[in-house]
Amino acid sequence: MNRSPALDTTSLPAVSTCGLPAPDFHALGLAGSIDRLTSPLRGRGTAIEWQTPHHGVEIDASAAAMLYHAAADILAAVPMAAANVTIRLAAVYHGIRLTVVDNGAACGQRSALAEHIRMTVEPAGGALVLESGDAGLTRVAVTLPLD
Numbered sequence: 001m002n003r004s005p006a007l008d009t010t011s012l013p014a015v016s017t018c019g020l021p022a023p024d025f026h027a028l029g030l031a032g033s034i035d036r037l038t039s040p041l042r043g044r045g046t047a048i049e050w051q052t053p054h055h056g057v058e059i060d061a062s063a064a065a066m067l068y069h070a071a072a073d074i075l076a077a078v079p080m081a082a083a084n085v086t087i088r089l090a091a092v093y094h095g096i097r098l099t100v101v102d103n104g105a106a107c108g109q110r111s112a113l114a115e116h117i118r119m120t121v122e123p124a125g126g127a128l129v130l131e132s133g134d135a136g137l138t139r140v141a142v143t144l145p146l147d
Contacts, residue, residue: 105137
């Protein structure tokens with residue numbers, strides 16, 4: 001597992017998923033862009049852990065923007081009680097998967113959010129999974145095809 005260093009986000013505005021512009025993926029990459037969204041979580045003491053592939057994965061701008069916006073929505077919905085959040089980007093068979101796991105519980109309160117994201121990714125051939133576990137973990141996974 002990789003722990004990413006925090007980006008300097010002191011000059012970033014508070015995250016608002018309403019009209020959130022996609023950042024320059026060429027400068028920061030998808031993971032770096034999503035990492036900027038974790039600033040409010042870090043500010044309240046939530047530990048962020050990153051798990052990313054050791055090799056580059058080519059993602060078109062449309063898929064990157066869709067994953068970025070999904071991440072913004074998911075991270076904005078992480079409960080205040082969450083002490084840990086794991087963000088994973090992984091290449092899967094002909095696709096890319098973004099997974100966010102937190103220990104804030106309250107999975108049921110995120111059902112409307114999941115439906116909103118599902119309506120965005122399914123027309124693009126993607127899928128969304130929302131799960132809660134016995135240990136109070138909530139897992140949200142968004143998968144998009146790359147072909």
